[in-house]
Amino acid sequence: MNKVIGTGVSRKDGRAKVTGTATYAAEHQIPDLVHGYLVTATIANGQIKSIDTRAAEKAPGVIAVFTHKNVPKMFMPTNDFMTSKIYEARLPLSDDKIHYAGQIVGLVVADTFERSRDAAHLVKVEYTTQQPLVEAKKATFKEAPPQMGEELKFEKGNFAAGAASATPKIEATYKTSTELHAPMEPHAIIAHWQDDQSLTVYEPSQWVLASQRTYAELFGLPTERVRVVTPFLGGAFGCKAFPWPHGVLCAAAARKLQRPLKVVLSRRQMTMNAGHRSETEQTIRLGATADGSLTLIDHDVKSSTSPVDVFAEPCTSITPVMYAAPNLRLKQELAKMNIGTPTFMRAPGENPGLWALESAMDELAWALKIDPVELRLKNEAKEHQRKGLPFSAKHFADCLRVGAEQFGWQDRPKQPRSLTRDGKLVGWGMAAATFPGLRGAASVKVRLLPDGTAHVLTAGNDMGTGAYTVVAATAAEALGLPVEEVRVELGDSLLPDGGIAGGSMMTASLVPAVMSACQQVLKNAKAKTAQEAFATLSQSGRAAYEATASSAPGAETKKWAFQSWGAHFCEVSIDEEIGRLQVTRWVSVMDIGRVINPKTAASQVRGGAIMGIGQALMEECHLDPNIGYPVVYDLATYHFPAHADIPRIQVTFVGEPDLNFNPGGVRGVGEIGITGVSAAIANAVYHATGKRIRDLPITPDKLL
Helix, strand or coil: CCCCCCCCCCCCCHHHHHHCCCCCHHHCCCCCCEEEEEEECCCCCEEEEEEECHHHHHCCCEEEEECCCCCCCCCCCCCECCCECCCCCCCCCCCCEECCCCCEEEEEEECCHHHHHHHHCCCEEEEEECCCCCCHHHCCCEECCCECCECCEEEECCHHHHHHHCCCEEEEEEEECCEECCCCCCCEEEEEEECCCEEEEECCCCCHHHHHHHHHHHCCCCHHHEEEECCCCCCCCCCCCCCCHHHHHHHHHHHHHCCCEEEECCHHHHHHHCCEECCEEEEEEEEECCCCCEEEEEEEEEEEEECCECCCCCHHHHHHHHECCCEEEEEEEEEECCCCCCCCCCCCCHHHHHHHHHHHHHHHHHHHCCCHHHHHHHCECCEECCCCEEECCCCHHHHHHHHHHHHCHHHCCCCCCCCEECCEEEEEEEEEEEEECCCCCEEEEEEECCCCCEEEECCCCCCCCCHHHHHHHHHHHHHCCCHHHEEEECCECCCCCCCCCCCCCHHHHHHHHHHHHHHHHHHHCCCCCHHHHHHHHHHHCCCCEEEEEEECCCHHHHCCECEEEEEEEEEEEEECCCCEEEEEEEEEEEECECCCCHHHHHHHHHHHHHHHHHHHHCCCCCECCCCCCECCCCCCCCCCCCHHHCCCEEEEECCCCCCCCCCCCECCCCCHHHCCHHHHHHHHHHHHHCCCCCECCCCHHHCC
């Protein structure tokens, strides 16, 4: 038997990326290409009084300047999640109103990037200004509307009675700062029209078929007249699922000019024009009996959105799955502020939601003098308390126990400030991790070729998570081939719809479709293995055997709740005299169903943990209250972890294949790695110092 699944396969795309042959959106070479540079608002609230483009139009190499006065034609798309979607429910340059700092007010097109950029600075805009609202403490919060079809409020049990009888109680408010999207590859697009009736878009897209439908609706085209090409993404994390205003405007301008046009966002432009995670304020109330049995959980959330679209950070989505309580209440509120549109950011909702819940659980454990691991084991939910469905293939308890054993949790001192090393305080902390098991419809084509290789094609794509490798490994095992003999092509809307690379669902969606297509192609070849098929190919003179197969969720969603689980254990070292904190040891244990490729899966968990460390200790975006711009605006001023900030991260997988979920038994791994990380660090800080920090990031001033 050809065993590939479960072995550590090196990345199929690794060589292309390290040698520079992987082609990203802005790198496609198109003849007669011209360049665009955005003009953005310098105020956060008001109206354009006048806009003078004469100097820009006369600048060397300038081809056109677009503003709200000569906006190219475009149409509003359906704008729902499954059909077509733009990140702002307002078309660019559609009026003279300014809703947030950095909003696009113009586009300068020239023969070179440098000339377009220089001319953009010659556009003179006068504004009628109003005081912007950019501080949440001054905002008015209202009940958040449903998001993606789900109400953001829920209640079960007799909450008032449960609250009255609960002893002891924990009530605390936990805050997170605004976090910026900053993938290694900035947002970029090349729009190339052919005879005004067909469009090719080179753009980093997590879902090329949805982008294809969206651009078709934007420009009144049949879907088949639009092609979206995204073979590689340099990171996405939720901010590249749908077109942003710069992409819409670029495509419209390119059509007007009948020239292929490239627009690349600067790092500063990305701070307001490419999404972010909203700041949150969460109040958690926990009630329990003296032995640690939870009697109530109350979770209230406040977050902010833009005047031009609605997005609530869905922090309460995670609460019903974690810990059982007879009385449960969830509520979310939302405020409109003069900020760019927030959007999905790795583990949207689950990440900040677990920051609050796992911090509160640690506080309860200390109040009851119960081990934090034991408190979680005691209150583990057996079913999804909102859906009323049992969990499938759940091994959360194994994650806790294996993690505790690997970390040496049993040796943890039971009092804060009781562990020191080299004159520094040392603390141990832990927190749970979880993310829903999601999958979507996906289609895959498999071809067996006379040269003894297999070719797998799907429009699903790889944003750095390892999809090329997972698809190749799955096909190699199903066909009985070495993985080196499988070629994978992804990220082109001409290929079968592979679904979205988001929600940690790409692997769970693609693997069953790949398995089915491989089985079908062998059936078509009347062979048991690819080697048998190759033999008949050479005899028949055929160009290839091929088959296309699809996979989609079914009746299992009515029987089970699907969730991945995990636990993080960490050690921190703190020098109180200077407020210096270092994460010195890390253990993560994950239950994600069958692990197709442990090498890339562990890399995903490590990447998530590193992002979580950044959130916990560094990432923070403040807005100037007068002009609404971020006071941090590039990779030097917005702080991320460096190698020196990160210890060795030990990753272990436990559990079994979740065959109730899909035929491959696989669930996603991308986003679970970040969930619970910030809480584990804050809990370790409390163990080290006795200080309970409830406001992220944990900067040195909070430790002094």
